[in-house]
Amino acid sequence: MNSGISTMLLPKGGGARRLALACASAWVSVAIIALAIVLQVIDATGSYSAAGLAAAAYGLAAALVSVPRSRLVDRYGPRRTLPALAAVQVTALLLMIGAARMHAGGAVFVVLAAVVSGSTPPLIGFARGRWSDVVPEADLPRAYALTAMLGDLAQIGGAPAAALLATLLNPSAGLAVAALFTTLGLLLIGPQTGPAGAPATDGADEPAADGPAPKESRGVLGAIGFPGLRTIAVGGIGAGLGLGAVDVVVVALATDRGDRWAAGLMLGALGVGGVVGSVLSPKLATYTPGGRYVAGLALLLVSTLALVPTPPEPVVGALLLVVGLAWGVTNVVLYELLDIVVPKSHSTEAWAWLSTAESVGAAAGAALAGALAAHSLTLGFAVIPAAVAAGLLAGLVGRHTLTAPEPAAGPSVPTVPAR
Structure with a gap:
């Protein structure tokens, strides 16, 4: 591996490495979760129709909630919002596993799929915005390349991983792994969740205080x-x-x-x-x-x-x-x-x-x-x-x-x- 690629894969500084691992964890969760839900619903209900409705609910909730959810993070601060969203998502995933054990009807899975999608903490978007706080400006292109590459790798391996977990273990295993990686991503990104603009350099990763980020408003848009x-x-x-x-x-x-x-x-x-x-x-x-x-x-x-x-x-x-x-x-x-x-x-x-x-x-x-x-x-x-x-x-x-x-x-x- 040449030095340029190795430098990109191993960013300097503890804050940068945590941010890279947080991105990787969040990407893994996102890449696994959609197919894991479909496999779980098929296994629990035996209905392809119910699985399709759950997948549609997952996608629709993502489209409708993504921007308002991220706006809340920017407005009220990540320390308040990211843990709350992660807690809701992980709870919904665990409820879906429980519903499968109880052979619940398809409607239950449709509702839970929407909740899982709607409460997904925007860890990747938040982490992308924090690279400028933990790496020098000259290294930002490498940091962004690393984030994009992690996403590509997760997309390549996510679906096969979900299918393999369902085959070798149980369809619920994919949901459990997604919940685990969401939690891991949140824990890794935790030290970076100070107010936007507060530097989190290697010598001072912890911001002084939490709170909403300063605003430059463009009105309701x-x-x-x-x-x-x-x-x-x-x-x-x-x-x-x-x-x-x-x-x-x-x-x-x-x-x-x-x-x-x-x-x-x-x-x-x-x-x-x-x-x-x-x-x-x-x-x-x-x-x-x-x-x-x-x-x-x-x-x-x-x-x-x-x-x-x-x-x-x-x-x-x-x-x-x-x-x-x-x-x-x-x-x-x-x-x-x-x-x-x-x-x-x-x-x-x-x-x-x-x-x-x-x-x-x-x-x-x-x-x-x-x-x-x-x-x-x-x-x-x-x-x-x-x-x-x-x-x-x-x-x-x-x-x-x-x-x-x-x-x-x-x-x-x-x-x-x-x-």
């Missing part, structure tokens, strides 16, 4: 009132729509050609490319974040355009490796831009807006690609670059917004310097 966040949120919808479509059309392609097993390999190439892109991203940090963001989307567009003619599976796999690489680079830049386009007092909420935009885009992309692929695989693949092109256009038009926001009118408020 909150973080989305900042133009730069709107720009990258629109880009997130486009990229999410394209990547959501990939999951469906790749499976459709493999099924249509009688090689369904190949879908896993092709999608695996996408995940591997994402990890490689995350690792390589810090090497490009000499260019401006706004420029790297637009360039990443441009590479994503070119690589997805090559998918439209529906080439053979090996070629699709190779192209998806490049698609994943482009998205890995772009995703890390998004972490940097969140530090630039909104003040730290809105950092957790800003992450929630971006995550929600990407999730909404992915859901829409999957649905649209599925409908089109039923008629033509070429049309299904065409959804991908079309969506990415929309995100790229938003990035080009709004590139001037990818800078530090102006102070809000009123009393003097410190601004966040552009990184």
Whole structure:
């Protein structure tokens, strides 16, 4: 392993290492929990319909609650909100395990799935906003790359891990592991939960006091009132729509050609490319974040355009490796831009807006690609670059917004310097 990668994987300082481990724990919990719920409901009720409703409730609650929940963290302070949310989520997971033992009806699992999703503590978004407190500014690209890479690895391994736990132990094991990693992430991140902006350097990881973060208000809109966040949120919808479509059309392609097993390999190439892109991203940090963001989307567009003619599976796999690489680079830049386009007092909420935009885009992309692929695989693949092109256009038009926001009118408020 070269020194650059090892430095990124092993950040200097106790606070940075705890934050990295907290990110890893939170990503593992998020990656396991959705499939673990589906497996538990099927095992307990024998109903695929109930499992589908529980999965839908989980996804809907995430979409509806993510931004308000993160806004509460920014407003009332993490020490008050993160433990409370974690306690509710862990309790709901344990209740779901108990309900399975009692062979409860499907409606119980649907309600609990919504509670589990709605109470998920935004540990990843909060941790992303705290990197600037625990590492030097020059090391921030590596820290963001590490966070993105951990997410990619968790997404690659999360579903297989949940299935393996259910097979070797019990479907409840996945829920128990998710609860364990949520708790572990909260404990690891605990020393960082002082007021936003209070440095937590290696010599002084504990902030002096807790409390709500200082605000730079944008009225009822909150973080989305900042133009730069709107720009990258629109880009997130486009990229999410394209990547959501990939999951469906790749499976459709493999099924249509009688090689369904190949879908896993092709999608695996996408995940591997994402990890490689995350690792390589810090090497490009000499260019401006706004420029790297637009360039990443441009590479994503070119690589997805090559998918439209529906080439053979090996070629699709190779192209998806490049698609994943482009998205890995772009995703890390998004972490940097969140530090630039909104003040730290809105950092957790800003992450929630971006995550929600990407999730909404992915859901829409999957649905649209599925409908089109039923008629033509070429049309299904065409959804991908079309969506990415929309995100790229938003990035080009709004590139001037990818800078530090102006102070809000009123009393003097410190601004966040552009990184």
